[in-house]
Amino acid sequence: MRAVSRPLGLACLLLASNPLYADYQLNLKPGVTSFSQGAYDIHTIVMWICVVIGIVVYGAMTYSILKHRKSNNPNPSKFDDNTTIEILWTVIPVLILIAIAIPATKVLLAMEDTSNSDMSIKITGYQWKWHYDYVGEDVSFFSNMSTPKEQITNQATKGENYLLEVDNTVVVPINTKIRFLFTASDVIHAWWVPAFGVKKDAIPGFINESWASIEEPGIYRGQCAELCGANHGFMPIVVEAKSEEDYLAWLNDKKAEKVAAAASAEKTWTMDELMAHGETAYNTSCAACHQVGGEGLHGVFPGLKDSAIVVGDIAKHIDVVINGVAGTGMQAFGPQLDDADLAAIITYERNAWGNNTGEMVQPSDVKSAR
Amino acid sequence: MNAVVEEHHDHDHKPTGIGRWLFSTNHKDIGSMYLWFAFTMFFIGGALALIIRAELFQPGMQIVEPEFFNQLTTLHGLIMVFGVIMPAFVGLANWQLPMMIGAPDMALPRMNNWSFWLLPAAFGLLLASLVMSIMGMGSAPNFGWTFYAPLSTTYGPDSTDYFIFSVHLMGISSVMGAINVIATIMNMRAPGMNYMKMPIFVWTWFITAYLLIAVMPVLAGAVTMMLTDRHFGTSFFDAAGGGDPVMFQHIFWFFGHPEVYIMILPAFGIISQIVPTFARKPLFGYSSMVYATASIAFLSFIVWAHHMFTTGMPVAGELFFMYSTMLIAVPTGVKVFNWISTMWRGSLTFETPMLFAIAFIFLFTMGGFTGLMLCIVPADFQYHDTYFVVAHFHYVLVTGAAFSIMAAVYYWLPKWTGNMYDEKLGKLHFWLTTISANVLFFPMHFVGLAGMPRRIPDYALQFAEFNQIASIGAFVFGFSQLIFLYLVIKCVRGGKKATSEVWEGAQGLEFDLPSPAPFHSYTTPPEVK
Numbered sequence: 001m002r003a004v005s006r007p008l009g010l011a012c013l014l015l016a017s018n019p020l021y022a023d024y025q026l027n028l029k030p031g032v033t034s035f036s037q038g039a040y041d042i043h044t045i046v047m048w049i050c051v052v053i054g055i056v057v058y059g060a061m062t063y064s065i066l067k068h069r070k071s072n073n074p075n076p077s078k079f080d081d082n083t084t085i086e087i088l089w090t091v092i093p094v095l096i097l098i099a100i101a102i103p104a105t106k107v108l109l110a111m112e113d114t115s116n117s118d119m120s121i122k123i124t125g126y127q128w129k130w131h132y133d134y135v136g137e138d139v140s141f142f143s144n145m146s147t148p149k150e151q152i153t154n155q156a157t158k159g160e161n162y163l164l165e166v167d168n169t170v171v172v173p174i175n176t177k178i179r180f181l182f183t184a185s186d187v188i189h190a191w192w193v194p195a196f197g198v199k200k201d202a203i204p205g206f207i208n209e210s211w212a213s214i215e216e217p218g219i220y221r222g223q224c225a226e227l228c229g230a231n232h233g234f235m236p237i238v239v240e241a242k243s244e245e246d247y248l249a250w251l252n253d254k255k256a257e258k259v260a261a262a263a264s265a266e267k268t269w270t271m272d273e274l275m276a277h278g279e280t281a282y283n284t285s286c287a288a289c290h291q292v293g294g295e296g297l298h299g300v301f302p303g304l305k306d307s308a309i310v311v312g313d314i315a316k317h318i319d320v321v322i323n324g325v326a327g328t329g330m331q332a333f334g335p336q337l338d339d340a341d342l343a344a345i346i347t348y349e350r351n352a353w354g355n356n357t358g359e360m361v362q363p364s365d366v367k368s369a370r
Numbered sequence: 371m372n373a374v375v376e377e378h379h380d381h382d383h384k385p386t387g388i389g390r391w392l393f394s395t396n397h398k399d400i401g402s403m404y405l406w407f408a409f410t411m412f413f414i415g416g417a418l419a420l421i422i423r424a425e426l427f428q429p430g431m432q433i434v435e436p437e438f439f440n441q442l443t444t445l446h447g448l449i450m451v452f453g454v455i456m457p458a459f460v461g462l463a464n465w466q467l468p469m470m471i472g473a474p475d476m477a478l479p480r481m482n483n484w485s486f487w488l489l490p491a492a493f494g495l496l497l498a499s500l501v502m503s504i505m506g507m508g509s510a511p512n513f514g515w516t517f518y519a520p521l522s523t524t525y526g527p528d529s530t531d532y533f534i535f536s537v538h539l540m541g542i543s544s545v546m547g548a549i550n551v552i553a554t555i556m557n558m559r560a561p562g563m564n565y566m567k568m569p570i571f572v573w574t575w576f577i578t579a580y581l582l583i584a585v586m587p588v589l590a591g592a593v594t595m596m597l598t599d600r601h602f603g604t605s606f607f608d609a610a611g612g613g614d615p616v617m618f619q620h621i622f623w624f625f626g627h628p629e630v631y632i633m634i635l636p637a638f639g640i641i642s643q644i645v646p647t648f649a650r651k652p653l654f655g656y657s658s659m660v661y662a663t664a665s666i667a668f669l670s671f672i673v674w675a676h677h678m679f680t681t682g683m684p685v686a687g688e689l690f691f692m693y694s695t696m697l698i699a700v701p702t703g704v705k706v707f708n709w710i711s712t713m714w715r716g717s718l719t720f721e722t723p724m725l726f727a728i729a730f731i732f733l734f735t736m737g738g739f740t741g742l743m744l745c746i747v748p749a750d751f752q753y754h755d756t757y758f759v760v761a762h763f764h765y766v767l768v769t770g771a772a773f774s775i776m777a778a779v780y781y782w783l784p785k786w787t788g789n790m791y792d793e794k795l796g797k798l799h800f801w802l803t804t805i806s807a808n809v810l811f812f813p814m815h816f817v818g819l820a821g822m823p824r825r826i827p828d829y830a831l832q833f834a835e836f837n838q839i840a841s842i843g844a845f846v847f848g849f850s851q852l853i854f855l856y857l858v859i860k861c862v863r864g865g866k867k868a869t870s871e872v873w874e875g876a877q878g879l880e881f882d883l884p885s886p887a888p889f890h891s892y893t894t895p896p897e898v899k
Binding site: 028061064077079080089151152158164187188298 | 508
């Protein structure tokens with residue numbers, strides 16, 4: 001239905017704005033940090049300078065095109081030199097550039113000052129999700145895009161925050177100087193939240209830093225900005241800024257969740273529990289490459305259906321999932337997921353899509369294999 | 371172009387049949403091959419762009435998979451940069467330089483042949499990877515035309531090795547072409563033509579050739595390091611082995627920034643030839659044009675890291691590269707002001723080459739404005755890797771470089787073929803192209819500022835309107851180029867005979883030769899006063 005309505009919608013668009021779509025935006029927004037407001041201000045200054053220069057340059061050209069055409073001016077002038085004017089149009093641009101450079105330098109120096117921060121969050125880019133680690137708080141988690149596949153393939157109506165929604169939101173307090181530390185585990189990613197004015201590359205083996213002090217509570221959305229492979233377009237960022245008290249409450253909940261997860265890893269799971277949890281966890285962590293149906297992407301990511309590893313030796317299978325395969329896109333999931341998730345995923349892979357081995361892997365098996 | 375040559379009856383010996391092209395040492399035949407090669411690649415690269423725009427017509431994945439989308443953007447970029455703009459300029463240099471400096475041919479004709487024939491081999495390798503990808507035998511290069519490590523090294527598909535050897539071949543071809551240009555200009559100018567009497571197009575190519583010799587080996591170095599990282603256990607760009615992925619970007623952009631001027635300096639030269647002709651007035655500020663070109667070439671070596679402001683370089687580095695980049699606005703501004711002053715109080719007519727030249731000045735200046743905005747580091751943090759950048763470089767490369775090539779083809783086609791092209795069709799092509807290019811690229815500024823990253827196969831709903839408009843512009847732009855193809859073929863086959871001067875206000879040695887120009891241009895050097 002959607003697919004049909006789009007071209008029709010376009011026809012409407014040409015006449016009037018189309019209610020099907022979210023509000024569009026023409027310009028940068030000032031954002032909610034001093035950082036983003038600085039960028040917005042300097043953007044506005046330079047843009048208007050360009051507009052003014054544009055009016056002068058395009059105006060002169062248009063005048064010449066209209067007045068100096070052959071029908072109006074059959075005898076061309078022969079001048080080809082004017083030292084005064086040449087000096088003027090070299091010196092004046094230099095002065096304009098200096099006038100731009102001064103405020104730009106001020107804004108930049110303020111931006112790059114990450115000292116005296118109140119808290120730090122370490123952000124790690126993975127293909128294709130973000131990991132957040134609240135430094136010193138023992139709270140860390142992955143954040144995956146939560147837009148369902150059916151919306152992307154046009155089998156379901158797209159939600160309001162299509163492609164800009166995640167399973168685990170990053171929660172931060174307002175009016176606090178938050179230092180972000182960026183790195184990556186595989187390729188280069190870039191963490192960008194336009195409302196903060198923060199865009200920084202997350203580079204494997206290196207740590208970059210930036211900061212934000214958010215002035216208004218709210219939910220802020222962004223995306224990975226550096227091409228990082230097939231699902232580069234599908235690793236959004238969602239940050240929720242809350243009051244200090246609400247933030248602390250959230251932090252305590254996260255810590256409690258962690259204790260509960262540790263307890264569930266101790267028990268023995270049934271096949272149904274493993275398969276149910278495994279399907280969810282597989283679709284979150286594995287399907288981006290190996291695909292929902294386990295068929296992989298030909299020539300890029302191997303399929304798991306009837307794969308020698310998946311239907312073969314359990315120990316080998318557990319090893320590959322925990323430790324990854326060096327030199328390939330297969331990440332080490334041991335540090336990323338807990339024992340219960342890994343056990344469920346491995347069980348699911350061994351029994352889904354016709355891989356009916358009937359074998360179960362318990363969290364305790366994963367724990368001993370680590 | 372066979373028809374042309376059969377028509378003019380000079381007394382030159384030239385091989386016939388396929389051998390004429392395979393073994394050609396003639397600057398005109400090689401120039402034609404370069405231009406047809408670029409034209410072919412223009413349609414291939416353009417077809418890839420149209421698949422991209424079709425996919426981006428609406429939110430959701432409709433036509434291709436995200437993985438294949440990345441292959442499309444990669445090959446579109448590589449083909450347009452290395453397969454279209456650069457070979458087209460070399461083709462124009464081949465045709466024009468000997469005629470403009472009063473020489474019989476290029477200085478190194480055999481090398482000329484080799485540098486052309488490496489290109490089909492290079493692009494054969496590159497396109498083979500795309501064909502294999504479509505046939506389900508692995509992935510074509512999928513890491514963007516900038517091929518940042520480690521996405522292109524540890525994580526690159528098997529076809530990356532095809533890509534590496536393809537880039538090596540292109541590099542060798544470009545360096546040989548550049549050596550030939552320099553040797554020709556230095557040694558084969560007509561008596562009396564000192565450096566400051568050379569036509570501006572010759573000057574801009576002279577400087578461009580030095581840029582090519584300086585930076586193509588850097589690119590070769592980058593891809594060689596990739597090759598050894600991939601296969602011979604080195605870790606130039608692998609942090610796990612003590613290497614540095616950011617070093618890749620420094621090396622790449624040390625090549626890459628001069629490269630973008632390699633794609634625009636000859637365009638400046640073309641516009642500086644065309645505007646005086648149709649203004650019937652000498653070029654304003656010849657010597658300042660030469661110095662501005664040289665300054666831009668020099669600055670191009672000290673601005674590369676403005677492509678990398680978000681990589682986390684020290685603030686002193688950010689400031690240096692911001693200031694040095696701002697300086698480029700000065701000589702570039704001088705050029706624009708000079709062109710307008712050339713038009714000022716001239717006696718203007720608006721044949722198709724002039725229309726494209728005027729559109730170039732308007733729209734390249736637009737790309738210049740966004741370029742100035744992009745160099746402001748705090749604002750660049752918001753613009754970087756968004757559609758704002760995509761809009762910027764398409765304004766300078768499509769409505770800049772590509773428009774100048776179209777202007778040059780219209781300007782010199784009568785000289786090459788001996789026939790006038792169809793002016794009505796030319797104007798139709800111009801208006802369709804110019805309007806659709808703006809419908810295509812202008813909305814990209816808006817989605818970029820609104821926060822749409824580049825190189826994504828699917829986007830959030832608030833970007834939908836402008837992407838639809840851009841896609842419509844893309845299809846009109848793409849199909850308009852078929853008019854250009856038809857027009858060129860028509861002109862090659864016949865038409866109103868061109869005079870030797872071709873244009874009323876045309877100056878320069880190439881317009882002293884008959885149209886079509888004889889196979890060996892100037893066999894006796896003309897005297898330049």
